Amino acid sequence: MSSLPLTRRSIFAQAWPIMLGQASVPLVGFVDTAVIGRTGNAAELAGVALGATVINLIFWSFGFLRMGITGMTAQAAGARDDDEVRAMLVRGLAAGLALGLVLFAAQLLLIPAAFAVLAGSPEINAPATEFVEARFLGAPAALGFYALIGWLFGLGRSRAALALQVVMNVANIALDVLFVWHFDMGARGVGYGTACAEWIALATGLAIAAQVLGRPGMIAMKGRIRGFFAAAAMRRMFAVNADIMIRTVALLILFTWFANAGARLGAAPLAANHVLMQLVSFAAFVLDGFAFTAESRVGMAIGAASRAQFLKAIRLTGEFSLGAGMVFTFAIALAGTPYVAFMTQDPQVRAAAGALIPYVAILPLLGVVPWLLDGIFIGATQGRALRNAALASTALYIGTDLMLRPFGAHGVWLAMLAAYVYRAGALGWHFPALLRRVERGEVAQHPVGP
Template sequence: MTGQTAPREEITHRRILRIAVPIVLSNITVPILGAVDTGVVGQIGLPEPIGAVGLGAIVLSAVYWVFGFLRMGTVGLTSQALGAGDRGEVAALLTRALLIGVAGGAALIVVQVPLFWAALRAAPATPEVEALATGYMRIRIWSAPAAIAIYGITGWLIAQERTRAVLAVQLWMNGLNVVLDLWFVLGLGWGVSGVAFATFLAEWSGLALGLWFCRAAFARPEWRDPAQVFEPARLKHMMAVNGDILIRSLLLQAMFVSFLFIGSGFGDVTLAANQVLMQFLTFSAFALDGFAFTAETLVGQALGARALGRLRRAAVMSGTWGLVIVLALSAVFALAGGAIIDLMTTAPEVRQAARGFLPYVVAAPVLGVAAFMLDGIFIGATATRDMRNMMAVSFAVYVAALALLVPAFGNHGLWLALLISFVARAITLGLRYPSLEARAS
């Protein structure tokens, strides 16, 4: 397949960086787009459009996030098929991923009215903001099939180490979105609807570009062979993998949502401080994504080829790079964390509170890197049942830590419970790692 790296190529530091760096660069573009959307509607001079775009984008991002399993599951399954030399299955997996994405997006279009109503009841705003946000979402929802299908395309490309193509799709979508934002909002005066139409067009064009990068798969007959695409055993396996990842991701999301909700009980200042510090964790995740995705790809290929040595080398080398990244991040947070906080907020009381909890985000990358990288390893191995079960155990540990520490230590206890959950995920997944090597051998 065009642009595809041979699965048996030696695993080197250069190969790892070749996969990881485009993903890191791709992630950097995500917050830039959000800032441009906000800045463009901010030129209207009213607070309601800013709130409407922010609220609508959060709701749709949360809904689309549910389908994140499609990217992760597609990476593991495709990389294993590639490692096993089954090029026909690689092509068929792309079709399955696209069908799931389009079907999921179509389902969201069908249920949009009750979906938006429930979302706005969960996060109520003023009537004017809600009306503008609803209009924004009613436009954007029509690109849901494209947005979700792109998850599948992204996973399929990552599995073949074609992360430059992933970066190109992201840059194209975000770049076009920015240009259309400026034209529709500032040039044509379309307001909030202009931002929504810009994203709608950018997502459909991103799907078209992604399909062009996948064109080699369409040269094979298997991509449109119903017997191959809907082969019962493989379809059942894909559904099981995606279901496990979905449950695991929902538990992980519940952990972070509960963190924010519990933190809100300590007052507005503490809540704001926690929100500022959570951006440190988000940045850490963006930086680590590239190396976790690398682990997914190389571990999956090694397992598909039943190559124990390559599996172990992929796990160790990608994990080593992850550790290097988090040590650098922790050093930056320790040395410049106060200055970063000052850039993010001008409120003196929030600055002071955030500095008091800064040590937790200095420690978080180091304590969380093992869990993050093991997630990538287990996704690549499609050992998703273990991921699901160990996440459930870790969530239970988190809840127990909350019950013990929050009453005694307040927000400090909340941060400690979160860090303990990171360690629990690392330990529980680490105990299951030998089973992956047993499968490879």
Template sequence: MESMHHQLRRLAAPLILANLSVPLLGMVDTAVVGHLEDPAPLGAVAIGATLFGFLYWGFGFLRMGTTGLTAQEVGGGGDVQLVLLRGLLLAGIIGAGLIALQGPLGRIGLDLLAPGPEVRPLAETYFAIRIASAPAALVHYVVAGWFLGRENGRIPLLLMVLVNSLNAALDAWLVLGLGMGVAGVAFASLAAEYVAAGLGLALVARAGGLARPAAGWAAVREGAALRRMVAVNRDLFVRTLVLLGAFAFFTRQGAAQGEVILAANAVLLNFQTLMAYALDGFAHATEALTGRTVGGGDREGLRRAVGAAAQWSAGLAVGFSAAYLVAGEYLIALLTGIPEVRAAAATYLPWAAAAPLVAVAGFLFDGVFIGATWTRDLRNAMLVVVFGIYLPAWWWLMPAFGNHGLWAAMILFLAARGVALGLLWPRRLAGVGLP
């Protein structure tokens, strides 16, 4: 029988590679505009990326919820096709709604992030172009979640690497070749997201996911199943929105300190994002294994899956922290050629190097609770951590310590996520397999 460590490595390896392509693309975006003479485009891309973090990752529950529900159907011998079709139905409705509401969404988002007068027009351009990709981005989430729930990490890897390679190539052509600036970055993302969605649906059709369900098309709209999916997704939506709000608040507080600090923090957040997507590879693999073991009532299997994931995640976090301490200033130089931004980023680099060590438990337990669809716990823990720890820490530390205080509050937030979910874990584990 395949060991849990081997199962985890088999799933996590392609997912880590797929996930790393996302922040590497973000670094390409940053590097392309970061070597322009004016820091305003770099700030605009940072603002735009944060805003789409709200709009797209706010609906990332479509990926997470689909993974957990699909994995549980696999463990319990249910119909995984119906989970897919319900997810695609929700993705289409939500994507169309985002396009219809783009005017107020863009204005409200930019008002909240409060970019300066030189940055805002560029951020508005980025938003107006990229919002058209909403349906494609959300369909991609559902497709990736469905394959992952079936413990197939190769398809998400294929989709992610293809789309991000295309995005990077278009970035270079449109921005550096054609001189389109921020608009070129947005058009590159728009085109790449539709390519990913189209290829994903083709692969789903090849796997039989778009054929008529055995229970008939009416089963897709079955009330109890849809209500369960909506309830899981609702909790994940609130949790993800609050999480993204924490990072958007960080970006806004950086913007309030001027363009140089905004740009420096944007460069260092690429380090955080790179680490987060790598650790998410193990978290996503844990989602699939957790969902299968919870769906089958296998408490011991769940315990072994989480133990294996904890070991691998901790090792990866230590590696990232060491790499940032040793090579951080070289990475900063790759991302921006603006001297004042480089100097500011180097000043705050130790905070970015500490982040992987304090954040690792939060990523691990995210994967566990998502795969088990213990989404109410995720929602409540996130609310407590943000409003009970992160914001009070910012209020207390930033006036006295400036941007160092802002980073300290972020570090406390990342640590508290893992602590809060870790306190809930023993009780949840004890309930697995009980009637």
């Protein structure tokens, strides 16, 4: 499993399938909403929305399985340590399935606790609970999928990852329609559809992984599985992933605070923020294509103990990230008002959203730096720096939001822009130390292979 060439052509070839796959993620949410919205009542639609928030908070807290596995797999690939590449797949899948089973077993405690925090009316909580209970059936598959797709990203197998995402998204859409429209299962049917799609995606992913490993790789794994779980390797994996988990939870708190800040201002500002955040989410998902590519290329450079490749990987992915960020900024500035007019007919929401478009337009350009730095530090498996930067930027953001409350919706968005500056600054502060460690060869987990 050799490293990939480090050229602009190869960077783009690796990034575009990720961008396409990421762009398809919001489509599934749109279909979920449309399916239940056209057949259920308002309470069921609100219940799916609330339930999705609960699932995202719980499941994505384990997103470290995707990020940590990507960095460590890339480093092993860069060091040409095929045995460790295979070990990372087995370790990641084992951890994901085990943690998913724990989540499934703990749902009797987690679900009531989540709805106690995100309190809704009994009319909304009932379908939301049905949706969440159904989604928990897919918890082991969802977390196993995180590890599997992280492994593919680490190897630079972005087309295989795209195929896997397409399978999951198509299955999700088809099963949602089947369970809701044909079997009239409402919010629970949407949850069942997604849970089944996660198991289908996991099974498909295992077949793809077997193809990537090839027959020689599968044979080489026989009799060595126990060695893949050596104490030192497991300690390192969980140490890196524990820090990334704290980082992820801190950022989830940041975005939950932002949502609550909009809700505090009333219905029209909250609806305006929801409409505008679709633009932000789409830009972030697409630009993540270059951040994920940076994870892989930086990890491979570190595995190969090459400072030159490390810096070149950053420069090439940075060029693409900056260019894409500028495109999104200009596109939102030009098309933001027509987009708002298309998304809502409410004059109050239109007015509130229209006044905030300049903030939304600049956000992708500001986000380029922290998103790319995230990719660099994930590829370098620098969990402690990621954790500290996320904690610091979240604390600073909350303080800034509190200070800017007199400015209403403008203050809410100014604080969000500041949060991206804080993340960039905090990770940038750690970068010189990372570069020194790369120069001394202290980051790589493996010696350079033959």
